[in-house]
Amino acid sequence: MKTSVFDNQVENQWCPGCSNFGILKALKDALLTLGRAPEAVCVVSGIGQAAKFPHYLNCNFFNGLHGRALPVALGIHAANPALTTLVVTGDGDCYGEGGNHFLHLLRRNPDICVVVHNNELYALTKGQASPTTPVGARRTLPAGPVESSPLNMLGIAIVHDVGYAARGFAGDIDHLKGLIIEGISIRGLALIEVVQPCITWGTHPMGWYKEYVYKIDDVHDHTDQIAALAKVSEPSDKIAIGMLYRGKPKPIYAERFRKDITDRPLFESAAISTSKMAGLLDTFK
């Protein structure tokens, strides 16, 4: 049954029928289409149902701490930009515990593609509200309706002129695959937030979302920050999917440092010789 170099035999812990499977397929397909070899790819995640992702495809991975995928990914990218570094994370992982890293990743523009499974809740810990849960929704925590308003992280990314911002839908695998291909291909930071219905703890089934999701048409100017912001601020019965925004060209993270070594991994850098160190120490004499 092995159909792709990215398939593996690890038992999947997701609920049968979960929309996470769609994202997994889209991402594997995207990597295949891009012709990446498994050893050229590194998937980084935190903790959560979404964050179990890297176990289910055949490639390098770092499944780190809850909330801390982004700094790990940045470290990997800095050490070896030749790797295609992807982050796969959840709304809790990336926007809750990890919110500060998200903000500051926007400042740095690393060549990383971040895929956020947005199920509007904390699934692995059994259904609590997350930073994207709508006001009034019911979760296992709080006991009453949710009172805090949700974060608009796509909006924040757009305000900060992110390299690429898109919204995908786990129920439309081919479309999502296209977005992931774009997100990986552009140089710079890409954020793909994926509407990912949770059939165990969520409010609505997949079908509900299918009704409200619509594809962004060609009229949308994805170089227009205001237009992109408008798209991510629509009422909740209009869920635009597709490329929202494409940032202005700007330097990639570590570009200056790497001007001579280009994409070579840091572990290949030459050691400092004893005589060089002796010379440096002599300047203290």
Added chain:
Amino acid sequence: MKTSVFDNQVENQWCPGCSNFGILKALKDALLTLGRAPEAVCVVSGIGQAAKFPHYLNCNFFNGLHGRALPVALGIHAANPALTTLVVTGDGDCYGEGGNHFLHLLRRNPDICVVVHNNELYALTKGQASPTTPVGARRTLPAGPVESSPLNMLGIAIVHDVGYAARGFAGDIDHLKGLIIEGISIRGLALIEVVQPCITWGTHPMGWYKEYVYKIDDVHDHTDQIAALAKVSEPSDKIAIGMLYRGKPKPIYAERFRKDITDRPLFESAAISTSKMAGLLDTFK
């Protein structure tokens, strides 16, 4: 020389001539104008030069950890909303170490006024780049020009429909006083970012800023999110000061919980009696 109930005799550790003094004066004046008593005010800060602020006025204060002023303030506000809770913080404190708390405070809309001293650097630790340092500026760290782009936290606040967003200038005390009065007076979260030149580590003296600062005129519609975003995205030689945005009316933090006890401090809540507890335990029988 004591001229106000908010004055105290504590030796000020700021550099003589620092613009922080202007903010201190504006805030004290605002509190006087509002007729607040010192015991009705609680100023919360983290760590940094800005965060030393609460030591220099006569009121309740909590000078906490670097980056953690906001959660402390939220806890105080939850426990006793009758207090006028203010946060005074720096760009490093609030946007660097404390960035995640800032994001999530926006979700909750507590009746807190947050004043951010933005000197575009880390002053207390001797001049490193901060999350608001412009690209290309020189700081004590990094050794070369700054490469990461700055955060636009006012923009983020506006995207999240913050109760009140304004930019002030430490060099215009009266104007700033007005903003602080507004920020305290509105119900809900207020963010006032203050342009605060650092004369020790900063690039430009106060005079430089005076040239580029301009007051927002009446044409600006502060209920218009797009207009407000435009104001905080202007090129760096145009620094708009004044009220940028006024959020739509919405529930205040903890409003539902407090419907019966209103603003009463939690320490006044009646204890659970032994018999009530015995009754609750009996439900486990």
Added chain:
Amino acid sequence: MDIGIIIAGSAGEGVQTIGALLAAVIQAQGYSVFTWQEFESRIRGGQNSFRLRISEVPKNSPKDWADIFVSMNSGAAAKYLPLLNETGVWVSETPEGGRENITIPFKKIAEENFKKVIYANTIATGAVCGILGIAVNGLCRVIEKTFSNKNKTVVQTNIQAAEKGYISALDACKDQCVWQLPQRADRYYLIPGHEAVSLAAAYAGCRFISAYPMSPSTGIITYLSQKEDDLGVFVEQAEDEIAAINMAIGAGYAGARAMTATSGGGFSLMAEGVSLAGMTETPVVIILAQRPGPATGLPTRTAQGDLLFAINAGHGEFPKLVIAPADPEDAFQKTVRGFNLAEKYQIPVIIISDQFLADAHFSYKEFEFNEIPPELHTPNLDDIDHYKRYRLTPDGVSPRLFPGQSAHLVTADSDEHDEYGHITEDLGGMADQMFMKRLVKMERLKAEINPPEQRGVASAEIVLVGWGTTRGAILESILLLAGENKKVGMIHFTELWPLPDFSFPSGKKYVSVENNATGQLEWLLRAEYGVSMSGHIRKWDGLPITATYIRERVVTYEDERV
């Protein structure tokens, strides 16, 4: 009577629902029931189990072996069958080979008879009641109560389902099933560990909890949120654990008794906040519900691996209290005590629990919940003339007022400070005095700490030395060993830092018992009391220590010695 039951199956197969319903029925029959759970960190699939132990007087500790085993699928059968006694009864959802078993296809019956697979849970519960010899109307009464907020049809269908299961079991069981659980007049409290902690917190005057979900601590904030109307605790789901502890400290400063709850990873993130509470002298209670680490580790399993970390958590030197309750009743009392001592000494208090205690239900004839109302330590406003938040006092405790409570200004500073809470760098002077003032509190606190619990130490040859939630297993192992003529005693710590003055009687063989791999209590006691263990019993596989586990090792140890 000492009947062990294992219900095993995948997440989503109702293992927990069946177990809980069964426990309620047994309780209603007038028996003591002890339950604990072990499950994987996933929402569907895997293999989990719910364990019950039925007795006439409480036996609140986990059993290794079962007399009745219900398997919901073949994987569960394979995994847990080895735990069934030779004479035990195995009820299986699926036809299984090998050992003799009663196959009752709960799901199929549910679908065929009631059109919904969900009724399989009640059918299974009915079946176990049949096997246990519980009269069917006992079960029906509990169903009526459990589903009282559902409509009549639901209640009726469940009753029918229960009866269906009951009868299938009776039919199949024949003379295999030896048990009879007639209705008794007794009635036990059945109390889960973390609900005891939550209720105790509210009773101790806690008015604020901020926490970030993390197994196995999440039950506390969830329960307090559900019980908002009864308990009046303000609940905030924080954005992360750093926020959680800082919010609690803010609320505590402003006069609300406050707490947070987390597990190891979240506690790591709180270490700086613990230090802040120490410096600002703000009372705060932190529940540290342990699970196996390092890092994410085994998120839903149990361990005692964070003791030394908790004791040493936070940079710098400052007083704190670390306690580790043994069971729900102890947890209730210690939680109240923790809040009181946090306020009395204005310090952070860490209450260590673990997944075992969090999810286990214990039976009690009486539940001593410590009828002392929460102690208040607020100074009399009339006594205060010139207020200084950090006044230097002989016992190190300064009068703590709340901001807005009076005209006195209340300050808090994370820097080294003077009596007014303002930054000081007066190194040999004020800074030094403040440092010492805080440490002096530790001396006073130490004098209040209870000595470890001692059982049969005087006559014992071997003394088992444990802490926290292993107490039940240790006590039971002592009984087992007594039956083999081994004189074994116990010294058990639930108040772990500061450690009280205490001396270990000489001439005993001390053997430590810990749910960890490196012997953290052992190390602690060596440093503090200079006592060395002659042996140690450790377990770090994510499951709780049991009496038989301890017994076996004591026997082996004894044999080796001979």
Added chain:
Amino acid sequence: MDIGIIIAGSAGEGVQTIGALLAAVIQAQGYSVFTWQEFESRIRGGQNSFRLRISEVPKNSPKDWADIFVSMNSGAAAKYLPLLNETGVWVSETPEGGRENITIPFKKIAEENFKKVIYANTIATGAVCGILGIAVNGLCRVIEKTFSNKNKTVVQTNIQAAEKGYISALDACKDQCVWQLPQRADRYYLIPGHEAVSLAAAYAGCRFISAYPMSPSTGIITYLSQKEDDLGVFVEQAEDEIAAINMAIGAGYAGARAMTATSGGGFSLMAEGVSLAGMTETPVVIILAQRPGPATGLPTRTAQGDLLFAINAGHGEFPKLVIAPADPEDAFQKTVRGFNLAEKYQIPVIIISDQFLADAHFSYKEFEFNEIPPELHTPNLDDIDHYKRYRLTPDGVSPRLFPGQSAHLVTADSDEHDEYGHITEDLGGMADQMFMKRLVKMERLKAEINPPEQRGVASAEIVLVGWGTTRGAILESILLLAGENKKVGMIHFTELWPLPDFSFPSGKKYVSVENNATGQLEWLLRAEYGVSMSGHIRKWDGLPITATYIRERVVTYEDERV
């Protein structure tokens, strides 16, 4: 020769500039100079001091008393004058009453002669050179070198300023000044603690540092950033300490030797990351530069208050190495060793320093920088057939490859995992084996740990037991006490966790020496070796321990005993 100098004044008055220039001049004259600094946590104002100690052979430890005292304002005069020897010389910027002093208004002279107050620093330096009997051209040569990147006029004006100061001092000093420091042929290295650490890191193959500014650790990332061209270390200023350690772990996983640096509060925030490195078996080096806590504490002061926290940091049980170098040379060697052991055992390594070491400059005749090139522990790709990142091996160390290095896939998992790095819940099996595999590494590591340094223990009656940066003061105190016929030895630890097999010789009086209040080493040694101290010398006022401080307490202790 043993001359002590104190330069004291407010932040912004050039205390540090004068001190550093003076040290350079003394070094250039061929003498050993040891310097340390103490200052307040503010940018302007307060009272700070720069201390110098001049000798013919290195005396690298702080002195309590000074022979020459320069005060830049009256506040400084009042604060530090008590530290001047009775026969000492006091140069004062402002006219002061009380004790005899030489008033030289540096600022006024600077403004009057050179139009800029900044020249006051050079004038003051010139004055001290005059007092010390250093020929003025020695000073001028250093000025030329120091200002070599400035334009000619700046150099010339500075030379004039130096001469001005020199002459004012000579005029005023008369026969008070007894010193002569003629040019010597010797030449010492003058090495600051944290620059030694930074250079060593680069030499050990470190290619990545991520850190968040925090005194007293900031010098490390700053220096590495400045030396990017020479050292090739990639520098990232993180958004917080959690990011810092996670970035370093990410870089380490991807094959770049990586480090971070912080102080206690930031280290608290890193605790979870330490645990992550333990679980994922990713090498990472963490510099923990101590300052007094708790919380913000005294940000610019020194302490040894985080030892037990460092050892126990991070939830769960996993191997780590904790070392605490004694001085810059030791710091260089131990940093290299730390990186090598981090990689060899795939563990987090914590290197403890403190503000004293961070900001002090030590003199060395030879600087032994450990000429072993960085040890690599990368497996030979040819030996690897079927790659498993977490292969179970007898010594617990699995072959570590880097992602992208070959066709082998490299994984890392914070959950308990199998050999491939995939999540496991195989409790009695794989999970257990992985847990043990990691702990086995600790045993191997322990066998590599060096015993504590012993000095004169055999013949000693009293043995001072210390750790980390107190070594210099302890050794000097032993000399002082030897002069009083007291037989005192030293046992000094720089490798603190795991502790090696070692036994404390019996029949000695052990007295611990620590820059903290609770005796953390003392506690550690009691737990590990069962050794009890007969006394302890502690200091927790934010200033380093000195030889005279120790000597006095040993004498008092001896007297009390009699």
